[in-house]
Amino acid sequence: MTRNYSDFFPSGPKSGGSDQPISSLQKLGWQSHFAQQLSADDLIRTPPVRVVEVHRNGLHVLGDGTDQTIPPRSDATVGDWLLLDEVHLASSRLLERKSLLKRRAPGTDRQIQLIAANIDTAFIVSSCNQDFNIARLERYIALCFEAEIEPVIVLTKSDLVTDPADFVRQAERVSDLVPVVTLDARGDEPVAKLADWCRAGRTVAFLGSSGVGKSTLTNALSGSDAIETRAIREDDAKGRHTTTRRQLHLVPGGCLVLDTPGMRELQLADVAAGIDELFSDLNELAASCRFRDCLHQTEPGCAVQAAILQGQLDASRLQRWRKLKSEEAFNSSSLAERRSKDKTFGKMVRRIMKDKGARNWGDS
Numbered sequence: 001m002t003r004n005y006s007d008f009f010p011s012g013p014k015s016g017g018s019d020q021p022i023s024s025l026q027k028l029g030w031q032s033h034f035a036q037q038l039s040a041d042d043l044i045r046t047p048p049v050r051v052v053e054v055h056r057n058g059l060h061v062l063g064d065g066t067d068q069t070i071p072p073r074s075d076a077t078v079g080d081w082l083l084l085d086e087v088h089l090a091s092s093r094l095l096e097r098k099s100l101l102k103r104r105a106p107g108t109d110r111q112i113q114l115i116a117a118n119i120d121t122a123f124i125v126s127s128c129n130q131d132f133n134i135a136r137l138e139r140y141i142a143l144c145f146e147a148e149i150e151p152v153i154v155l156t157k158s159d160l161v162t163d164p165a166d167f168v169r170q171a172e173r174v175s176d177l178v179p180v181v182t183l184d185a186r187g188d189e190p191v192a193k194l195a196d197w198c199r200a201g202r203t204v205a206f207l208g209s210s211g212v213g214k215s216t217l218t219n220a221l222s223g224s225d226a227i228e229t230r231a232i233r234e235d236d237a238k239g240r241h242t243t244t245r246r247q248l249h250l251v252p253g254g255c256l257v258l259d260t261p262g263m264r265e266l267q268l269a270d271v272a273a274g275i276d277e278l279f280s281d282l283n284e285l286a287a288s289c290r291f292r293d294c295l296h297q298t299e300p301g302c303a304v305q306a307a308i309l310q311g312q313l314d315a316s317r318l319q320r321w322r323k324l325k326s327e328e329a330f331n332s333s334s335l336a337e338r339r340s341k342d343k344t345f346g347k348m349v350r351r352i353m354k355d356k357g358a359r360n361w362g363d364s
């Protein structure tokens with residue numbers, strides 16, 4: 001097979017609305033970030049493929065002329081790029097990610113699980129009704145900032161309220177860095193209003209609680225009720241609650257949409273930097289407090305309390321910041337403890353094995 005290798009080294013992300021044809025790899029989300037990581041020699045020996053689906057028996061990968069399932073590996077997740085070693089599949093090289101969403105597994109084990117890699121934009125979906133919750137939006141945004149994913153707030157069900165303006169105002173106050181879009185997820189609005197982020201070759205995901213309209217939006221983007229993709233399998237097309245797989249849907253002529261059922265139990269762990277970024281206004285204020293360890297309660301010279309008194313800061317935002325930070329600290333510290341216990345245990349095992357080995361030698 002002859003490949004046009006110039007396609008593998010894009011000059012940069014294609015601009016929206018451009019009529020330039022894009023290569024099959026670019027359609028799969030290939031970007032200069034990945035191209036920079038390989039040499040022409042790598043390319044000849046190991047063609048890039050993207051993991052579009054993870055299931056128990058393996059990873060479904062697609063590339064230029066490649067469509068196959070390779071053995072599972074714990075360090076790769078949906079959205080990852082691999083340099084496929086067709087002779088030794090397990091030796092395929094994992095390319096450095098542009099972004100990574102991970103979570104702490106529910107239950108007692110609480111291991112870190114990789115959710116998805118290389119998402120460009122996450123639409124944080126909430127509806128203009130009782131689901132609307134600033135603290136929840138903030139959690140998702142902190143997570144996106146940490147994961148290096150661009151968040152966009154999408155407020156659905158605008159048709160069910162007389163005026164969504166109040167929801168929009170509240171959502172806009174979450175962060176200057178995060179755009180807010182309102183729409184009716186059924187019909188034509190999503191395609192038009194999300195077009196900037198849903199260009200061909202971009203990878204997007206919808207995050208949010210059950211019933212807010214994530215599936216409706218996904219279908220709206222794909223222009224059908226059953227998303228037409230190369231990765232989709234029959235059972236998934238029928239019922240979206242039946243699958244526990246994670247996969248990327250290739251929207252014909254458009255972006256790639258990640259569909260992951262595990263997004264609902266997201267826990268905040270190891271996202272301190274994301275929280276700092278989201279609450280940078282509070283961090284800046286805190287830097288002017290008289291005491292470095294100010295708790296922003298009743299301390300004299302507290303710049304945060306002063307801002308609240310002056311009406312520049314909403315007291316509830318301070319409360320949410322505190323809550324998020326303590327949740328994060330709790331989740332992360334228990335992980336640290338677990339890691340250190342694991343280490344101690346590992347050391348103990350090695351010592352015993354060593355002792356045993358020494359004794360066995362002595363016995364012989």
Ligand SMILES: Nc1nc2c(ncn2[C@@H]2O[C@H](COP(=O)(O)OP(=O)(O)OP(=O)(O)O)[C@@H](O)[C@H]2O)c(=O)[nH]1
Nearest residue numbers: 156157158183184185186210211212213214215216
């Ligand atoms: N009126 C109105 N109904 C909507 C809108 N978006 C979604 N719905 C309806 O809300 C219901 C739930 O939408 P889904 O798309 O299934 O929500 P989801 O977020 O995918 O839910 P899960 O699959 O449980 O996570 C469906 O009946 C949709 O038709 C909207 O913008 N306006």
Ligand SMILES: [Zn+2]
Nearest residue numbers: 289294296302
């Ligand atoms: Zn203070």
